[in-house]
Amino acid sequence: MRFRKRFRKQMAFHLFVLLGVAFMLVFNYTPMFGILMAFKEYKITSGVSGIFTSEWAGLRYFREFVNDYNFPTLIRNTLALSVLKLVFSFPVPILLAIMLNEARLVWFKRFVQTVSYLPHFISWVVVTGVLFAFFSANTGLVNQLLVDLGLIDEPLPILTDPDYFWGLAVVSAVWKEAGWWAIIFLASIAGIDPSLYEAAEMDGAGRLQRIRHVTLPGIKGAVIVVLILSIGNILGGGLVGSNFEQSFLLGNALNSDKSQIVQTYAFNMGLAQGRFAFAAAIDLVQSVISVALILISNAVARKVSGAGLY
Amino acid sequence: MRRRTTEDRVVDSINYALLSVIGFVTLYPFYYILILSFNSGTDAAQGGVYLWPRSFTLDNYIYFFRDSAWIQAALVSAARTIVGTVLTVLFTCMVAYGLSRPDLMFRRVYFLLVIVAMNFSGGLIAYYVVLRSIGLLNTFGVFVIPSMLNLFFLLIAISFFREIPADLGESARIDGAGEMTILLRIVLPVSMPLLATMALFNGAGQWNAWLDAAYFVQSEHLRTLSYRMIQIINQTVISADAGAAVYTANLKVTNFSVQVTAMVISIAPIIGVYPFLQKYLVKGMMLGSVKG
Numbered sequence: 001m002r003f004r005k006r007f008r009k010q011m012a013f014h015l016f017v018l019l020g021v022a023f024m025l026v027f028n029y030t031p032m033f034g035i036l037m038a039f040k041e042y043k044i045t046s047g048v049s050g051i052f053t054s055e056w057a058g059l060r061y062f063r064e065f066v067n068d069y070n071f072p073t074l075i076r077n078t079l080a081l082s083v084l085k086l087v088f089s090f091p092v093p094i095l096l097a098i099m100l101n102e103a104r105l106v107w108f109k110r111f112v113q114t115v116s117y118l119p120h121f122i123s124w125v126v127v128t129g130v131l132f133a134f135f136s137a138n139t140g141l142v143n144q145l146l147v148d149l150g151l152i153d154e155p156l157p158i159l160t161d162p163d164y165f166w167g168l169a170v171v172s173a174v175w176k177e178a179g180w181w182a183i184i185f186l187a188s189i190a191g192i193d194p195s196l197y198e199a200a201e202m203d204g205a206g207r208l209q210r211i212r213h214v215t216l217p218g219i220k221g222a223v224i225v226v227l228i229l230s231i232g233n234i235l236g237g238g239l240v241g242s243n244f245e246q247s248f249l250l251g252n253a254l255n256s257d258k259s260q261i262v263q264t265y266a267f268n269m270g271l272a273q274g275r276f277a278f279a280a281a282i283d284l285v286q287s288v289i290s291v292a293l294i295l296i297s298n299a300v301a302r303k304v305s306g307a308g309l310y
Numbered sequence: 311m312r313r314r315t316t317e318d319r320v321v322d323s324i325n326y327a328l329l330s331v332i333g334f335v336t337l338y339p340f341y342y343i344l345i346l347s348f349n350s351g352t353d354a355a356q357g358g359v360y361l362w363p364r365s366f367t368l369d370n371y372i373y374f375f376r377d378s379a380w381i382q383a384a385l386v387s388a389a390r391t392i393v394g395t396v397l398t399v400l401f402t403c404m405v406a407y408g409l410s411r412p413d414l415m416f417r418r419v420y421f422l423l424v425i426v427a428m429n430f431s432g433g434l435i436a437y438y439v440v441l442r443s444i445g446l447l448n449t450f451g452v453f454v455i456p457s458m459l460n461l462f463f464l465l466i467a468i469s470f471f472r473e474i475p476a477d478l479g480e481s482a483r484i485d486g487a488g489e490m491t492i493l494l495r496i497v498l499p500v501s502m503p504l505l506a507t508m509a510l511f512n513g514a515g516q517w518n519a520w521l522d523a524a525y526f527v528q529s530e531h532l533r534t535l536s537y538r539m540i541q542i543i544n545q546t547v548i549s550a551d552a553g554a555a556v557y558t559a560n561l562k563v564t565n566f567s568v569q570v571t572a573m574v575i576s577i578a579p580i581i582g583v584y585p586f587l588q589k590y591l592v593k594g595m596m597l598g599s600v601k602g
Contacts, residue, residue, distance in 0.1 A: 007415055012489035016408030017420050023401075023459045026440065028427035034436020047443035051436075096332070102325050112333045114588065119336060121580050121587060123518030125536045129543055129573045130339045133346065136546075139566050141342060144357040179336070183591070207321045249540065263434075270435040271525055283433035291430070 038062070038281035044274060061281035070265065078235060078243070078261040084170050086238040090230055092178045093239070094223060097185035098215055102207070113186070116179025124245040127176055131168065131250065135159050159250070162258035168250060169259075173240040181226065181239055188222035189215060228301045232294035235262075235286055262286050340577065343570045347371070351567025369561040370571040379530070380538060380572065386450075387517060387535040387576075394454035394516040399508050401458040403501075406467030407493045428461045441526060452526045453519070453534075463508045470504045471497065507590040510583060517579060535576050542569045 007014070033051060038061060040054045065071060096116065103109040119127065134141050135158040143155035158164045192214065200210045230239035237243035244263045251259030262282060270279030314322075345363050346354055353365035374380050409420060431437075446452040478500070479492040487495075498505065520536035527533070546565045580587075 003415075006413075010411060010414060013408040013411045013414055014416075016404045016489070017414070020401075020405030020408070020459055020464075021420065021423060023405075024423055024427045026444065027437075027456050027459075028431070030440050031432030031436035032430060034432045034439055037436060037439070044439065044442065048440060051439070099325055099329055102321065103329060104322070105326075108326070108329070112329045115333050115336050118340070118581075118584065121514050121518075121584070122577060123520060123536060125518070125520045125539050125543075126573050126576055129539060129569055130343060132543055132546070133343055133566075133570060134339065139355060139357075141360070145360075148358070175336070206315065206317045208317065249543075252544075267434060271438060276435055276439065279435040280433065283435050287431070287433055 034280065035284055035287075037277050038284045040277055042277040042280070044276050057277060061278045062285065064278060065282050065285065070260070073257065074260060074262050074265050077247075077258060078263075080166055081169055081243050081247075081261060082234045082238060084166055085173055085240055085243070086230060086234055088170050089174050089177065089238055089240040090227065092174050093181035093226075094185050094219070096178055096182040097189060097219075098211060100182065100186060101189045101215070102211070113179070113182070117183060118179070119176040120180035122176070124176075124242060124249055127172060128249040131172055132159065135168070160252065160254040162255040165250070165255045165258040169243075169246045172250075173237060173242050173246065176242070177240040184226060185219055185222055188219040192218035224301050228294075228297050231297035232290070234293055235290050343573050346567065347571040347574045349567070350562040351564035352562045354567060355564055365562075367562060369563050370567045373561050373563045373568060374571050374575065379533070380535075382531060383533050383535045383538045384575065386532060390450070390453040390519070390534065391513050391516040393450075394457060395509050395513045397454050397458050398460055398463070398512045399505055402460050402463050402508065403467055403498060403505070404490075404493065405459060406464050407471055407489075407497060409464075410468045410471035412472070424461055424464065438526075446526070448527050448529055448532070450532060452522055453516070456522075457512075457516075460508070460512065463512070467501075467504060467508070470501060474500060503590065506586070510587050510590055514580060514583070514587065517576075535572065539569065539572050539576065542572065 030048060034048075036051050039057055039059070040051065041057045042050055042054050044050075046054060068074075100109050100113050100116075103112070132140070135143065135156075137143060137155040137157050137160070140155070140158070142158075143152075146152045147155060156164070158168060196214045196218070197210055200214050205213060226239065233239070233241060235243070237246075243261055244267075247259050247261045247264040248267075251264065263286060266279045266282035266286070269275045269282065342360075345361075346359060347370050348366055348368070349359050349363040350365040350367045350369060353359075358364070408414070409417065409424075411417075414420070441447055441452060441456065446455060474497060479487075479496050482492050482496060518536065520534070520540060523532075523534040523537040524540060542565060546569065
């Protein structure tokens with residue numbers, strides 16, 4: 001009886017929450033059941049109920065994906081982009097934060113920092129346009145400049161030659177996101193006890209030694225947390241994300257040999273070609289690997305430092 | 311402070327030099343497309359415009375604002391930004407207000423639902439199937455409805471509302487005010503930093519969104535600024551005549567000069583709210599760090 005009375009008293013709050021729950025059921029949980037599609041002979045015309053009612057296909061679509069002639073290329077590109085981004089994009093924000101911290105001129109430091117995370121708020125579409133303005137073979141500034149200076153005879157096909165794609169993707173992702181992630185590390189550096197620096201200086205430590213023995217140990221916690229996040233999202237592009245956006249917006253018919261990744265392939269198979277069950281199977285392979293990576297990296301981090309996310 | 315050592319001097323010079331390069335490399339691309347948008351397109355195609363407009367003109371902007379397709383696209387982008395942001399802020403705050411009640415029954419169940427939804431997704435393909443079957447595809451709603459509940463902001467809002475003294479709404483409650491009234495009249499007005507943070511970040515996200523505009527709608531009148539930019543970039547990226555003049559209007563514009571102009575117009579609002587983004591970024595991080 002008291003139970004019911006208490007519930008009635010907070011009825012309005014439950015109503016608010018239940019509207020949110022209803023929303024999550026539609027937009028978050030129903031798609032989770034959509035994973036079933038990967039094991040079914042699903043036709044898009046059968047709608048959501050078709051996910052449950054259509055016939056089982058077993059592992060047919062997974063087998064089809066593994067035997068797809070694009071499979072090796074897709075896996076290679078996905079892994080290469082992910083690993084390259086992890087290796088190159090992870091240290092940059094840390095270095096940037098340390099450099100900003102070492103800059104004594106306050107206005108200068110503030111200016112560079114403010115500028116450095118501006119690109120984070122610009123969409124990948126605009127960044128693609130910027131890359132076009134700088135690297136396209138005919139109107140790109142870099143090509144014009146290099147030809148004008150006589151350093152090259154022919155414009156470099158940076159946007160269309162497959163061999164440039166990975167480099168372009170890594171550099172542009174770092175350009176866009178390094179300043180944003182540096183904020184976290186700067187905040188972490190700001191939390192270091194200043195007396196540690198004074199003590200180190202007393203002991204005769206120079207600038208670089210202070211960075212090495214005070215700053216770096218001081219931000220270890222933040223580094224590990226961010227590393228977990230980026231390994232967890234490694235297939236999405238790690239810290240800087242954006243594998244999908246780049247493959248989509250910077251990829252084209254000419255560089256597809258290096259630019260097509262598992263995510264964009266699934267997207268194309270599903271939305272462009274209408275092969276939804278096949279696409280869902282590809283999606284699922286990627287999701288399972290991602291979740292496994294998050295759990296593994298977190299377990300490792302917890303062992304190493306005693307600081308895990310979950 | 312001790313005397314500057316040689317090491318200090320070396321470290322400082324290298325550091326300032328590198329930071330200056332970083333600042334330049336980050337800022338110059340924005341400056342470059344800005345001067346290109348004020349430069350005659352046909353002139354820019356010959357190359358060599360690096361520091362300021364060589365052949366100053368407003369032709370690109372005139373072309374942009376005379377083209378009904380670009381105008382329509384900018385309006386759709388603005389509409390989704392405003393409507394989407396208002397819906398997200400209100401709906402997310404409403405759910406958060408419900409969840410912020412400390413003695414709420416079943417709150418463990420509710421929170422579990424939120425945490426699971428935050429960490430797992432069914433993937434884009436299944437999401438598309440859901441949007442299709444509830445009839446959201448090819449409607450304006452697809453831009454603003456699926457993003458109404460932002461789970462990340464939800465957690466921040468819950469911890470923010472918990473910090474508000476409970477007796478604030480008590481007298482209104484005694485006077486018989488409903489919880490919706492209390493939320494709108496009492497709780498939200500004292501939560502301005504929270505609302506501003508949510509509105510700014512969500513607004514920037516809406517303005518920049520492109521995937522839904524490219525794949526979830528087909529009607530020409532629902533195309534957004536992002537979509538039109540993708541279109542024009544794709545048109546020019548492979549073709550060799552990106553610098554060729556557009557002959558439709560009596561203006562010295564090219565596909566490429568129209569593209570950079572659209573980019574400037576797309577960046578402008580972001581730069582406009584950037585000081586506020588910065589201000590609330592700090593506040594937002596502090597809000598996020600308050601544990602519930």
